[in-house]
Amino acid sequence: MRFSPVASLGLLAQSTHALLRFSCSQLVVERLDPLVNPGSDQSPHLHQIIGGNAFNISMDPNISPSDTATCTTCTFAEDFSNYWTAVMFFKAKNGTFKRVPIKGNVNFEQASGGMTVYYTPTIANGPPKEKITAFKKGFRMIIGNPTYRTEAQAKQFRQLTYTCLKDPMTRSGETLTFPKTACAAGIMVNVRFPTCWDGVNLDSPDHMSHVAYPSSGTFETNGPCPSTHPVKVPQLFYEVVWDTAKFNNKADWPTDGSQPFVWSFGDQTGYGNHGDYVFGWKGDALQKAMDTNCNINCPQLKSQTIAAGNQCQQQQKVTENIDGWLTELPGGMMVTPMKKERAFSA
Template sequence: MQWATLAAAAALFAQNVAAQQMLRFACSQLVVERTDPLVNPGMKYTPHLHQIVGGNSFNVTMDPANDPATLSTCTSCSFVQDKSNYWTAVMFFKAKNGTYHRVPQVGNGGPQGALQNKGGLDVYYIPSGKVTAFKKGFRMLAGSATNTDDSKVNKGNICHRCWTSSNENTFVGMQPCSGTDTVAIPADTTCKMIRQTIVFPACWDGKNLDSPDHQSHVAYGQGSGATGGGACPSTHPVKLPQVMYELMWNVTTFADKSQWPTDGSRPFVYSMNLGGSAAHGDYVFGWEGDSLQKAMDNGCTLNQACPKAGLTTQPAATYNACNKKQQAPEDVDGWLKAMPMGEMAIKA
């Protein structure tokens, strides 16, 4: 009886999520490199490695006066009108012998259907009532790349899920960042994939397009999780579309526990050589014109073309082909002697 109740609840959740009005689309990898124009503008070989998706005007400085929507000639995201840039840290597997290997990524399935990615991540824009789209020059950061304390992270906004199915189209668990999801990166040989979720604040002060810490101009509303954001505080009264990143790290090839570290260190870490508490995401707005506002106002949904908002989609082969050469060149694939931090990456 209990299993039947849980199954019914899961099915109801899947129906509700599938019916919820939101954009949900794939973004393939544009480049993997050590740059970070938000936190370390102008710096090459930044302290840790990132994977970047979106418009190909991404560069080391990303001057806020420059509009990615007009400078980009292609986007690695499925919506043609979205030249924004989205990036996160990279997950590595640490072997018993001390070498590191970048964990591959796959597209994400779930109740809304599969998305095709060549690396990269899935992006959500979830409205809650009437929302105000981001303005040209807007940027923000979710999470902290230096945090080592799981208790300082709201599990409803940044979390990881052990995905016990090798098929990403088989939905596992309930809504993002709920149930048995953890702030820490799971370390369990039953995990075929690890899903990472990063939920951004959906409340804005209505004035500043950025702030020195890239966070103070935005705030989380009441509640947490992928709900579109709760009621906003008086300090940040403008409701934004809730941005959410979803990443599927394929850990299937690292399931042999005899290869895991025996010194007590974690088998899976992010490129800061830290665990899930340091998970973070960066966002630079770059939608063309008022296309995002029209998409929110006209109920555009999932990864479907939306003529009312002028949204068009491109096939996976097209957005997969939107790539960029590393601006901080180094070989970050295969087995590495050490995490690419400080010195250039060295092959094992």
């Protein structure tokens, strides 16, 4: 299944009223999840986290990360939000696992891994026709579902995809599944969050129901928000570049020729792709950026160098071995196969 590619970076920058594109280096890699498993000193599967160093076992929604963080890995220095995804592993022919590192994206090659983060208020020439409301203190959300193993399930989220990088600038050929062939410059995982909010709830029990995708089309086609979620919010978008090239020797791949990568939650299909977000911008900085004609750079916001962001790091709260060749995924997560499509009901 192939998805229509998102507009190239150059076209996107030209056609949007404002576009923040910035780097956030790696903060920590560990089994914590303050949204799904708050209070648990280890979540079931491993995550890679970027952003402010207030990330913790639990994160009180009444306390902004910007009030407690002392540094951030992001180049916009007023952004103490936390952004995280699962971790990709290579599964060797002998059944052992090796963590795949992440690397800096185009123009952010000096970052210590991390992600590229986008906040885009609208896809249109000229200023937005309606106000774009920045996320509020206490806002958090998740998109995707780690238990999903079928294409029908994955399609519910529309824009959680993979790009097989022929070179660092590849931005076409997105798929819902892990790429089936070796990717010369790595695999880019794309996580696009919904752009419509109910205007009331900063969170919901499933961390998703308070937001929605446009009622028709996608954000890139200017689809309208549904009546249940009438408030337009920026499109939050992660690009995560996994350095899979070092695992491209087909002699190490499964004997049946299938692709060898698996998520830390045991998914070898790619359909369980998901991302998490806790808002933590200082004051009204994000709203200011959305109201101003910022185009990638934003002089209205305070910035720091990538080198400064690289210095912001956390130690694992509970130390465990996540490097070297492992006999099982961290937390003992089992690798689960693809499900038959008929097993899914909406």
